[in-house]
Amino acid sequence: MRPIAHLADRDDAIAFAAFHTLAAPALRAAARWPLLRARHAGGACRAPVGTGQCAACEATLDDLLLDSFTRLRSALTGPLPTTRSGEPVREMASLCGHLTSRAARGEDAAALAGPLAGPGSDGEPAWLRAARAQLVHYPLRHLEERVRREDAVRRGASARPDRDLRQAAWAAPLRADGAVLDLLILAVFRVRRGVAEPFDVPGDLRERHGLSRTEATRRMGDALRALREANPAFFAANIGEPFPEVAAVPMADPQERLDAAVDRDAARASMHRMLADRANDSVHRMERRISYRAVVAAVCAVGAGRRADPVTVATMNLGLAPKPAGRLVRRLAILVAAAGVDWSEQFTPGTPSGGSPGRSARRHAR
Template structure:
């Protein structure tokens, strides 16, 4: 048995071992859903082998446990957190009083750990206080904090909305307030990994009195302007390569599109994606048809019709939902750069032609 009183032991190693036993199960249970939403689009987080979570989520929980433990150690050492009125936080006082009481020496940390997971509505005042101070408050806004930290780690902006509204390089983007807001919403939708980030929400569109077609057109124009104004910001916050599965796609848009995309280059890339040869292998022709269907679905969304390109990519190309979302995102960028009307007409054209791969 590891007594709960060990959390107040002078030896940091003994204290942290007891703290981990007591708090870790509740911390992991409470952090599971926010981390899934932030990093895995709501799906389960699994380790490559064995039990546990992915390395990033394990690291996040370990850091949270260390920070929570340090907070408790400071309180036990006399640095009690204070309220805005300058009074000691009553919940932390209750926790420290119990951990240093005579009863704590005979209480098993593992037994209390199981109760801590359900302590939010429990009967023990000190246990409810422990849950609030050691689990609940350290996890406040965890989902958003994780998204922001991950974005910064991969080179994206911590505050993309502030950059787009205030940075000198973004001045050309601020000429159209509606397009700027569409762009800001898109950045956050990409960060939140929504299935169709390029779909303009109806409330936003109606607030600016835009039709679906006009909203898509303005967003496409804003994307092209953003690439030209700051290719690095675009690549880090929006742009991702098309990821394939099994057979290699006939043309990878990432190979044909540069950070400063011109309309002609985007159209050339889409033309190569859509134009087939009569004698090309069956497998390649089937994949090209799938690209045609995907691009048609993206155009349908852009003109206000119902379509589900991500689900279509999963079904027709055999990729994962995450890969499908990235693929659709990149194709949508191409469509926006090439022009929605032009792309829609290209999709409707005869699929077999003389174009070479």
């Protein structure tokens, strides 16, 4: 047995072993959702092999565990941490008092790990409640925001992209138009949060600038292009993928479909931007374009009454999970319907500008 009194042992190694046994399961459980939201857009976080979480989340958990341990150890040996008004933190005092008491020598850290990870109960001892607050919840405060910011900075993105857009000299031309600035701040914020439709303009923002749905979509596309021109490095780090031209097309309710369907020229322009060959394109973007063409080919096949499975093509060619693949296909289907199937087929395999979109499209289009 490892008694919780070991947490107060003079030897750091003995103390850390007991601390790990007691607190690691609780920290892991409490950090799970904030990490998923910050890093995986609410999706899965898995170790490549075996159990546990992805390498990035495991590293974050290690850091949190060590921070929490260090804070406890300095409270045990030195002055207690204080509140903003300078008072010693009462919960920490209660916890340290218990860990150095005679009772702690007979209490098993492993047996208490479960109760510590639980939600707490009325009957539990005060020191356990204090341990949950001080060892688990305190180190996790603002975890989601912190992880988001750190990950963005690691990717080379700006720590405060909205401040850059509002203040940096290079962004001055973008600020000439209030709507453009608002749209870009929204886009950057949503890309960072991993929102599913980051370039959809919400109603309140459309109202503020007096934009119709179609108009807002067009303006978002223009704003993103202006940003890419003004500062390609900022664009790559803070917007990057997904492909803005596709994502900029709204869609969901029937009214939106109608709006879009009316706008054949806009749909054709969108598809052209998305699918047509471009000089000086990066290999990555070219490959992506070819993958999109494969999906459009499958959508066109369905539109023409042939058998095809565009969602599968999207999952295979673009590496998307079924749900986002479904969303992408819905958007493309609306675009194809608005632009016309015959017109859209110019981008699909076997036509001069369509290139060769990969075998899977043909297999699924059969």
